[in-house]
Amino acid sequence: MLRKNKTLGEFIIENQTSFKYTSGELSRLINSIRLAAKVVNHEVNKAGLVDIIGAAGDTNIQGEDQQKLDVYANEKFIQTLKNRNIVCGIASEEEDSFISINSQDKNNQNKYVVLIDPLDGSSNIDVNVSVGSIFSIYRRVSPVGTPVTLEDFLQKGNQQVAAGYIVYGTSTMLVYTTGDGVNGFTLNPAIGTFYLSHPNMEFPQDGHIYSVNEGNYIHFPKGIKDYIKYCQMEEEDRPYTSRYIGSLVSDFHRNMIKGGIYLYPKSSKTSDGKLRLLYECNPMAFLAEQAKGKASDGFTRIMDIEPTELHQRVPFICGSKNMVEKAEEFMRNAQ
Numbered sequence: 278m279l280r281k282n283k284t285l286g287e288f289i290i291e292n293q294t295s296f297k298y299t300s301g302e303l304s305r306l307i308n309s310i311r312l313a314a315k316v317v318n319h320e321v322n323k324a325g326l327v328d329i330i331g332a333a334g335d336t337n338i339q340g341e342d343q344q345k346l347d348v349y350a351n352e353k354f355i356q357t358l359k360n361r362n363i364v365c366g367i368a369s370e371e372e373d374s375f376i377s378i379n380s381q382d383k384n385n386q387n388k389y390v391v392l393i394d395p396l397d398g399s400s401n402i403d404v405n406v407s408v409g410s411i412f413s414i415y416r417r418v419s420p421v422g423t424p425v426t427l428e429d430f431l432q433k434g435n436q437q438v439a440a441g442y443i444v445y446g447t448s449t450m451l452v453y454t455t456g457d458g459v460n461g462f463t464l465n466p467a468i469g470t471f472y473l474s475h476p477n478m479e480f481p482q483d484g485h486i487y488s489v490n491e492g493n494y495i496h497f498p499k500g501i502k503d504y505i506k507y508c509q510m511e512e513e514d515r516p517y518t519s520r521y522i523g524s525l526v527s528d529f530h531r532n533m534i535k536g537g538i539y540l541y542p543k544s545s546k547t548s549d550g551k552l553r554l555l556y557e558c559n560p561m562a563f564l565a566e567q568a569k570g571k572a573s574d575g576f577t578r579i580m581d582i583e584p585t586e587l588h589q590r591v592p593f594i595c596g597s598k599n600m601v602e603k604a605e606e607f608m609r610n611a612q
């Protein structure tokens with residue numbers, strides 16, 4: 278039984294031996310993400326003072342250039358990971374191509390690559406709604422000591438060694454897995470320490486919440502339309518409740534605690550959906566499966582999809598296992 282109120286640092290040390298690659302590097306990597314999370318959290322929480330600190334592109338009252346928070350978060354995660362000299366490469370939603378780190382240094386023995394969505398749902402910032410950061414970690418497949426390659430990033434989600442998110446909500450939480458379950462840590466901002474608040478997080482097998490942008494309903498495939506109508510029917514344990522925040526991390530986090538399903542399907546407007554496979558869908562799918570939930574594109578397990586490009590999009594259905602399987606049933610029957 279995991280003792281609550283354990284700090285994230287204590288948790289990482291205690292669980293390092295259980296991680297099959299016990300070099301300690303992954304622990305240092307999670308620690309660097311912890312630091313970046315605190316730095317970004319501080320800035321995200323200030324964003325409400327836009328009229329004082331200035332909107333993006335302006336200069337604030339100190340005459341400093343006010344950065345868009347996406348840009349700021351991206352820079353802080355990259356800077357923190359670089360400074361700790363732990364990874365050999367980084368890919369980010371905010372960067373067209375991957376970033377190679379110390380690639381000319383033959384002594385660079387770093388063997389991890391990190392893929393990030395530094396600030397997901399950032400359009401919610403201006404309306405004071407919660408947003409998140411998402412990370413996905415792999416071991417490189419190219420030889421250590423050589424420049425990192427695109428293949429190091431185009432790995433299937435089932436090769437991830439760790440994944441997680443930070444949700445900047447009513448409280449700031451870091452939720453992650455290294456393949457041995459999912460644990461949630463809540464930041465005490467007064468002392469800047471994350472404490473284990475949600476040990477062994479699991480999706481309820483069933484739920485009564487569905488999260489989808491119903492404004493796109495007429496553009497959805499028939500199977501998705503049929504599933505949404507199923508959620509709304511007066512029958513058995515339905516109608517379900519519709520909850521859609523417009524922030525993947527926030528909808529996922531609520532659904533994992535209460536039970537529910539999140540859907541971002543393809544549509545006649547977006548043939549592959551909107552969410553990115555490598556740094557949104559794969560890490561959330563790893564967390565979902567580790568929390569006894571499920572994640573697919575409607576037909577194929579997300580973590581089995583062979584990536585073809587860094588920023589590719591896939592349809593995404595994720596959450597309580599029985600709800601995802603019901604949605605997949607409607608998708609199959611509509612074929």
Ligand code: P6P
Binds near residue numbers: 397
């Ligand atoms: P829409 C945010 O931009 C995001 O990537 C997810 O966090 C969120 O669930 C989704 O897109 C919202 O997209 O098209 O419904 O506004």
